[in-house]
Amino acid sequence: MIIPILSLAALGISLGLLLGLAARFFKVEGNPLVEELEALLPGSQCGQCGYPGCTGAAQALADGSAPVTLCPPGGRAVVVALAAKLGVDADLSGVKDAVPSIADVREELCIGCTRCYKVCPTDAILGAAKHIHAVFKEACTACGSCVEVCPTEAILLRPVPPPLQSWGWVKPGAVAAANEGVLAA
Amino acid sequence: MKLFKLRGGVHPEGRKASSADVTIRSLPLPPQLYVPLQQHVGAPAKPVVRVGEQVLAGQLIGAGQGNISAPVHAPTSGRVVAIGDHPSPHPSGLSAATVTIAPDGEARWFESDVPADPFALAPDDIAARVGAAGIVGLGGATFPSAVKLKLSRKSGVDTLIINGGECEPYLTCDDRIMRERAVEIVTGIRLIQLAVGAQRALVGIEDNKPEALAAMRAAAAGTDVQIRAVPAMYPMGWDKQMIQVLLGREVPAEGRSADIGVLVHNVATAWAVQQTLCLGRPLVSRIVTVSGGAVAAPCNLEVPIGTPVQALFDACGGFNTTPARLVLGGPMMGHQLTHTSVPVVKGSSGVLALTQAEIGLTRPAPCIRCATCVRACPVGLLPLEMAARIRSDDLDAAVTLGLKDCIGCGSCSYVCPSSIPLVHYFNYAKSELMAQARSKLKQEATKKLADERGARMERIAREREEAAAARKAAKAAKDAAAKAASTTEVAA
Numbered sequence: 001m002i003i004p005i006l007s008l009a010a011l012g013i014s015l016g017l018l019l020g021l022a023a024r025f026f027k028v029e030g031n032p033l034v035e036e037l038e039a040l041l042p043g044s045q046c047g048q049c050g051y052p053g054c055t056g057a058a059q060a061l062a063d064g065s066a067p068v069t070l071c072p073p074g075g076r077a078v079v080v081a082l083a084a085k086l087g088v089d090a091d092l093s094g095v096k097d098a099v100p101s102i103a104d105v106r107e108e109l110c111i112g113c114t115r116c117y118k119v120c121p122t123d124a125i126l127g128a129a130k131h132i133h134a135v136f137k138e139a140c141t142a143c144g145s146c147v148e149v150c151p152t153e154a155i156l157l158r159p160v161p162p163p164l165q166s167w168g169w170v171k172p173g174a175v176a177a178a179n180e181g182v183l184a185a
Numbered sequence: 186m187k188l189f190k191l192r193g194g195v196h197p198e199g200r201k202a203s204s205a206d207v208t209i210r211s212l213p214l215p216p217q218l219y220v221p222l223q224q225h226v227g228a229p230a231k232p233v234v235r236v237g238e239q240v241l242a243g244q245l246i247g248a249g250q251g252n253i254s255a256p257v258h259a260p261t262s263g264r265v266v267a268i269g270d271h272p273s274p275h276p277s278g279l280s281a282a283t284v285t286i287a288p289d290g291e292a293r294w295f296e297s298d299v300p301a302d303p304f305a306l307a308p309d310d311i312a313a314r315v316g317a318a319g320i321v322g323l324g325g326a327t328f329p330s331a332v333k334l335k336l337s338r339k340s341g342v343d344t345l346i347i348n349g350g351e352c353e354p355y356l357t358c359d360d361r362i363m364r365e366r367a368v369e370i371v372t373g374i375r376l377i378q379l380a381v382g383a384q385r386a387l388v389g390i391e392d393n394k395p396e397a398l399a400a401m402r403a404a405a406a407g408t409d410v411q412i413r414a415v416p417a418m419y420p421m422g423w424d425k426q427m428i429q430v431l432l433g434r435e436v437p438a439e440g441r442s443a444d445i446g447v448l449v450h451n452v453a454t455a456w457a458v459q460q461t462l463c464l465g466r467p468l469v470s471r472i473v474t475v476s477g478g479a480v481a482a483p484c485n486l487e488v489p490i491g492t493p494v495q496a497l498f499d500a501c502g503g504f505n506t507t508p509a510r511l512v513l514g515g516p517m518m519g520h521q522l523t524h525t526s527v528p529v530v531k532g533s534s535g536v537l538a539l540t541q542a543e544i545g546l547t548r549p550a551p552c553i554r555c556a557t558c559v560r561a562c563p564v565g566l567l568p569l570e571m572a573a574r575i576r577s578d579d580l581d582a583a584v585t586l587g588l589k590d591c592i593g594c595g596s597c598s599y600v601c602p603s604s605i606p607l608v609h610y611f612n613y614a615k616s617e618l619m620a621q622a623r624s625k626l627k628q629e630a631t632k633k634l635a636d637e638r639g640a641r642m643e644r645i646a647r648e649r650e651e652a653a654a655a656r657k658a659a660k661a662a663k664d665a666a667a668k669a670a671s672t673t674e675v676a677a
């Protein structure tokens with residue numbers, strides 16, 4: 001009788017001790033999920049999701065208070081990645097990959113107020129006071145922050161036609177009979 | 186000599202007879218030549234001529250950029266009338282940067298130095314000349330040949346295989362060039378062999394081309410180039426299949442033929458190498474098969490690069506019936522032409538005008554899991570399983586099944602009794618994976634820019650704070666000094 005009691009008690013105490021030590025030495029600062037989610041987001045801090053930057057959005061995703069479809073510039077790729085990370089089913093029906101576009105400064109309207117380049121999250125606008133501003137097309141993410149602050153509506157998001165190098169086949173069945181079996185003949 | 190067993194493959198009807206027995210003709214110069222700056226795998230060439238400039242045949246008009254690229258030369262003498270976008274021979278039909286040349290009809294050649302004895306050249310010199318001539322893989326892959334030569338020499342290859350397979354139905358351009366220019370091809374092969382230091386050179390030719398085999402055997406007599414007949418099947422012209430049948434070595438998954446000590450070049454590439462090293466002619470023309478049920482007189486034409494496809498059909502008597510589909514390349518791996526104003530480029534082996542009866546379109550039906558595609562796949566993949574994964578958007582699973590090893594040969598689509606566009610699924614999945622990789626790169630670049638901006642903003646705020654603190658401290662010191670002065674004054 002005494003032996004089982006003692007052995008079980010010893011087992012309980014040692015396991016409890018182990019758990020206590022593990023809790024102290026392997027303590028996690030903050031939620032690691034937030035960081036992992038943030039790594040999946042575009043990181044341009046554009047604020048289109050309604051949260052203060054990508055960290056805020058990642059926090060909301062980790063809490064479960066935001067849907068995985070929250071990031072408009074990320075498109076389908078980000079939704080799929082987030083859904084896989086969080087282990088939820090993503091409803092891709094409402095998600096459209098934004099048409100690739102870039103901000104375009106209409107030179108005849110630009111007054112050189114410098115407001116747009118101050119808000120650009122990726123430093124994609126070059127300009128100085130009372131000089132016409134210009135956009136670096138490689139750096140622009142089409143987040144639209146500059147469009148909102150422009151006092152003369154000189155900035156528009158202009159769709160850019162996909163270059164030949166990034167053209168891809170459409171999924172079979174996604175197009176009408178016209179394209180059916182292009183390669184199947 | 187022993188031939189080795191192959192996996193998979195199909196036996197489509199050859200349909201080569203209509204163009205195989207007609208001598209290669211030169212195409213008269215069209216009114217304008219549209220020479221795209223990207224006709225090869227790698228970075229596009231950069232134009233080095235200006236609009237209005239007179240150019241000579243063989244003159245450099247686009248210089249290669251970066252490690253994997255190829256220069257582009259003027260196909261004939263004339264004037265550069267435009268540098269801009271023109272529809273390209275690409276499945277999308279999108280426009281690409283193109284130099285437009287109006288020929289003057291004189292065909293004056295650019296003076297280039299021709300080595301007195303090309304066989305006395307150093308291997309590196311041969312590779313450099315091949316690179317400067319803009320030679321790319323003329324079988325259709327259009328990989329810059331000089332890059333292959335240099336890499337093969339560096340990694341050390343023991344065998345050079347020259348691919349005279351030409352397994353695509355309809356196409357006879359390699360057949361004709363072997364029949365008519367065998368001596369030049371053999372010289373080219375020996376030069377390539379010299380450039381890479383290969384101990385032996387084998388030429389694999391399908392046994393449905395007896396005339397080409399005979400011509401090549403006669404030309405190779407007395408040299409150490411060996412001609413081998415290989416069984417006719419599709420895709421025999423795929424380099425890895427050719428290596429397998431001739432040497433019995435298999436190229437590892439996601440590997441290159443150089444990994445197993447083999448270099449493969451096309452017969453037309455060997456001819457282009459000979460033209461460059463013996464005559465100083467860069468790659469400015471190629472042999473193109475014009476065939477298909479709708480073409481009045483199918484034949485092979487020697488075409489200046491940049492000739493619009495319409496000119497080729499016109500030279501073959503036009504259409505005898507309205508074609509149901511125009512195809513650039515072979516019917517198995519080629520793609521539909523959007524219109525006939527696109528130019529012939531270095532990789533265009535054929536233009537086909539097919540009738541409704543020839544394309545035989547049927548609507549796709551559900552997969553019956555008969556596994557005919559599995560038996561047909563020359564790579565040993567499971568096309569039906571991969572397509573099912575791709576249809577349900579599970580690209581990762583398709584990659585696990587070996588999507589990246591798919592060569593897109595179309596054997597699976599060809600044999601599918603349900604007419605499922607299998608290879609279309611694989612092409613779609615491959616381009617989708619590439620798009621994902623590209624957006625990931627863009628995302629990383631964006632993140633870097635945003636981080637840099639954040640750091641800069643922080644630094645500016647800190648500097649401002651420090652400046653304010655410094656000002657405050659200076660003001661406090663001044664006040665204290667003034668106060669001290671006033672107290673001393675009072676005290677005095």
